[in-house]
Amino acid sequence: MADRVVRPLAAKYDRLQEYPWEIRDALAEAGLFGTWIPKEFGGGGGGVLDLCLVVEELSRACGGVGVLFAVNALGSFPILLSGTDEQKHKYLEPIAKGEKLIAFGLSERPAGSDASGLITSAVEDGDEWVLNGSKKWTTNGGAADIYSVFAVTDPNSRSRRISAIIVEKGDPGFEIGRAEDKMGIRCVPVVELHFDGCRVPKDRLLGGRPGLGFKHAMMTLDRARPGVAAQAVGLAAGALEYATVYATQRKQFGAAISSFQMIQQMLADMASRVEAGRQLVHAAARACDAGVPQLTKMAALSKLFATDMAMQVTTDAVQIFGGYGYMKDYPIEKFMRDAKITQIYEGTNQVQRLVIARNLIKESGKLDHLSAFIPLPDHPNTLDDQARAERASPGA
Numbered sequence: 543m544a545d546r547v548v549r550p551l552a553a554k555y556d557r558l559q560e561y562p563w564e565i566r567d568a569l570a571e572a573g574l575f576g577t578w579i580p581k582e583f584g585g586g587g588g589g590v591l592d593l594c595l596v597v598e599e600l601s602r603a604c605g606g607v608g609v610l611f612a613v614n615a616l617g618s619f620p621i622l623l624s625g626t627d628e629q630k631h632k633y634l635e636p637i638a639k640g641e642k643l644i645a646f647g648l649s650e651r652p653a654g655s656d657a658s659g660l661i662t663s664a665v666e667d668g669d670e671w672v673l674n675g676s677k678k679w680t681t682n683g684g685a686a687d688i689y690s691v692f693a694v695t696d697p698n699s700r701s702r703r704i705s706a707i708i709v710e711k712g713d714p715g716f717e718i719g720r721a722e723d724k725m726g727i728r729c730v731p732v733v734e735l736h737f738d739g740c741r742v743p744k745d746r747l748l749g750g751r752p753g754l755g756f757k758h759a760m761m762t763l764d765r766a767r768p769g770v771a772a773q774a775v776g777l778a779a780g781a782l783e784y785a786t787v788y789a790t791q792r793k794q795f796g797a798a799i800s801s802f803q804m805i806q807q808m809l810a811d812m813a814s815r816v817e818a819g820r821q822l823v824h825a826a827a828r829a830c831d832a833g834v835p836q837l838t839k840m841a842a843l844s845k846l847f848a849t850d851m852a853m854q855v856t857t858d859a860v861q862i863f864g865g866y867g868y869m870k871d872y873p874i875e876k877f878m879r880d881a882k883i884t885q886i887y888e889g890t891n892q893v894q895r896l897v898i899a900r901n902l903i904k905e906s907g908k909l910d911h912l913s914a915f916i917p918l919p920d921h922p923n924t925l926d927d928q929a930r931a932e933r934a935s936p937g938a
């Protein structure tokens with residue numbers, strides 16, 4: 543499907559920066575939008591690994607289509623994780639059929655990496671929630687019918703400040719704002735959302751209990767980050783394929799450039815990195831599906847490694863195309879542009895490093911038995927002291 547439907551349209555929608563509804567229709571017809579949704583809510587019953595496999599394949603042909611698809615998982619995970627049964631039936635079924643698209647509204651102008659600093663508010667008024675504020679960078683915004691929106695419901699609480707509320711296209715006081723003009727992933731819209739006294743029924747609060755929104759946003763990111771990593775692996779794999787084919791066809795000095803060892807070295811390094819990234823993504827996705835306790839770290843590891851890898855591999859692919867790689871007439875520069883965002887969204891790679899390091903430090907408690915082998919420099923009984931004692935009375 544990626545080769546037949548997506549690849550021939552990739553350059554067109556990149557140029558137009560328009561949502562490719564014909565691709566959405568084909569994905570819906572193939573039943574792919576239900577990949578990660580349980581069968582009882584109309585989906586295919588797959589997990590994060592299935593999601594990642596589809597995202598990788600789509601991204602191999604177009605990174606924009608990869609995220610156009612994956613962002614529906616990002617938007618629907620909060621419903622899956624915390625929605626009531628009624629909310630799951632109401633929202634997940636049309637998403638699974640591909641009839642409705644969904645978006646995830648967490649980031650705001652003042653709240654990017656520090657998502658907990660968001661200020662959009664939701665106040666109870668009779669049978670309704672009234673939302674005020676704006677969201678920044680909402681992928682799928684405008685195209686989507688359903689929005690998982692995170693808003694402050696208890697400004698005085700430290701741990702239960704934020705709740706997740708579903709907003710639907712057409713709700714009074716809800717408007718789609720400015721669409722961004724982007725470097726890459728240009729076929730999928732990224733917009734601002736505005737809530738100006740936006741009124742939604744009370745039963746739109748996810749799970750029916752306020753205060754759990756931030757926790758569920760973080761749990762969502764744990765499950766969605768392997769999807770970004772899969773997008774990166776697909777982009778890198780797709781760029782490597784183009785670079786390999788080009789290298790066998792382009793001749794210089796009377797020979798195909800693929801016969802030059804420096805090009806071979808680049809291709810070999812690219813291939814080993816792609817495969818390493820792919821295996822790590824699969825391991826992280828399996829960890830998500832198994833619900834292992836190290837989920838957060840695994841998701842961050844896969845996102846960090848695969849997206850940095852994709853930036854390097856797609857840049858090297860452009861290098862193999864030489865000057866032609868720099869031109870928009872060739873498909874390869876788009877891979878490099880599309881890859882860049884994977885290092886930024888769903889938590890920048892600096893943030894992934896923080897997450898990984900924090901988890902490593904937390905887990906180090908389990909490694910206490912190693913302390914016996916590591917004398918601390920300021921401990922009275924250091925190796926140095928022992929060595930000095932040994933010198934003073936040899937054989938003692």
Ligand SMILES: Cc1cc2nc3c(=O)[nH]c(=O)nc-3n(C[C@H](O)[C@H](O)[C@H](O)COP(=O)(O)OP(=O)(O)OC[C@H]3O[C@@H](n4cnc5c(N)ncnc54)[C@H](O)[C@@H]3O)c2cc1C
Binds near residue numbers: 648656680890
């Ligand atoms: C195309 C696009 C699509 C997006 N889609 C969505 C979406 O659908 N839904 C959504 O909610 N959000 C979305 N985002 C938002 C995205 O997740 C944020 O852009 C990202 O989390 C970074 O926030 P920021 O842009 O405000 O950067 P900032 O947080 O301002 O960061 C700026 C720089 O500072 C670094 N930095 C920040 N804090 C630290 C720290 N503690 N230590 C070290 N370095 C730090 C960052 O790594 C970065 O390099 C999207 C963004 C883009 C660009």
